[in-house]
Amino acid sequence: MIRKISNFIICFFIIFSIPIDSKASEDRDYKTEMKQDILILMLSYPQYIVDVEKKSDDEVYIIMESGKKIIYDDKKEKNHEVKLTNPDLQDMLEQDYxxxxxxxxxxxxxxPGRARHYELLSEVYGNSKGAIEKNLASLKYGYTNYQFNKQNNANASLEAALKELMPLAKSRSDIGSILYPASGTFNYRVISGTGRLSPHSYGIAIDLKSDKRDYWKWSSEKAGKERLSDYPKELVEAFEKNNFVWGGKWGHFDILHFEYRPEIILKARYFANWNNNDxxxxxxxxxxxxxKYIEIINNKL
Structure with a gap:
């Protein structure tokens, strides 16, 4: 009888200890990534995100300078299309660039980077066409003046990327032929076939010279691959160094498209090689x- 009881106790602990340990590990991984994501957001938007609030285990918010609270994870199950249409902050940062x-x-x-959190973008770059237009600055390259948002160093970052590339364009025809003329920057419009605002509406994206192989809706995958192979890595690296994501690294490829998204680039730059022992x-x-941000996050989360 004693042996049976002992065996029962051993089995009980074996059965019930495994999921408990697994869940603890799962929770720890989720919380770690949440902390990393929020730190990246604070570093990416330092003038706009001022605090973090935890209402419950399921509700964590970033607090904007305006007082607006934006939830990190709404805990809703979403397919890829829904994550594009209505992402929370966790969805936006889920895929590693x-x-x-x-x-x-x-x-x-x-x-990665194609999901955009419109509440966040509106807080930073302007919440209407008129508000965005007031935040635009003129930037000349080639023979054209382009409009780009000056908030959050977006315009300065584009200028820095172009400043690096212009000398290269003089000696590298493969770069010059893509850089000039650009197809456009600010254009208040929705993305074709959707009701979502284009990042061009916020003045944070630039399309370089267009090629018929550049866009997934225009081109076959084979032609898109050929275009990728020919695309100069120095051009891409100059934009990425200045916190632009490249649409050439999307499955729904948009090879002429560069978009100012510091949160996507900084997460890739700082946490790509992170491991659980760190x-x-x-x-x-x-x-x-x-x-200061680490202290806020540790204290609040």
């Missing part, structure tokens, strides 16, 4: 500002 050069078209639903913030350059 690859900083290495690619010569193949990405998997169909791999689109401090959750390892990889981020530490300074007074970063330490």
């Amino acid at each position: 690859p900083l290495e050069k690619n010569t193949e078209i990405m998997d169909k639903n791999f689109d 401090e959750w913030f390892k990889g981020v350059p530490l300074n007074e500002e970063t330490n």
Whole structure:
């Protein structure tokens, strides 16, 4: 009888200890990524995100300078299309952007940076056409003046990328033929076939010279791959260095498209090589500002 009871107790602990340990590990991984995501958001939008609030285990918010609260994870099950249409912050940062050069078209639903959180963008760059237009600055390159949003260093970042590329364009025809003339920057419109505002509406995207192989709706995957193979990596790297994502790294490829998205690039830059043995913030350059954000996140989460 004693042996049976002992066996029962052993089986009980074996059965019930496994899922408990697994869940703890799962929770820890989720919380770590949440902390990393929120730190990246604070670093990406330092003048706009001022605090973090935890209402319950399921409700964590970033607090904007305006007082607006934006939920990190709404906990809703979503397919890829819904994540594009109505992403929360976690959805927006879920896919890791690859900083290495690619010569193949990405998997169909791999689109890091293509999900945009419109409440966040509106808080930073303007919540109406008129408000956005007031935030535009003129930037001349080639023979044309282009309009780009000056908030959050977007215009300055585009200028820095172009400043690096212009000398190269003089000696590299493969770069010059793509850089000039650009197809456009600010254009208040929705994305074709959707009701969603284009990032061009916020003045945070630039389309370079167009080629018929550039866009997934115009081109076959084979032709898109050929275009990728010919695309100069120095051009892509100059934009990525200045916090622009490239549509050539999307499954729904948009090869002429570069979009100012510091949160996507900084997450790739700082946390791509992170592992579970590291401090959750390892990889981020530490300074007074970063330490302040880490302290806020540790205290609130």
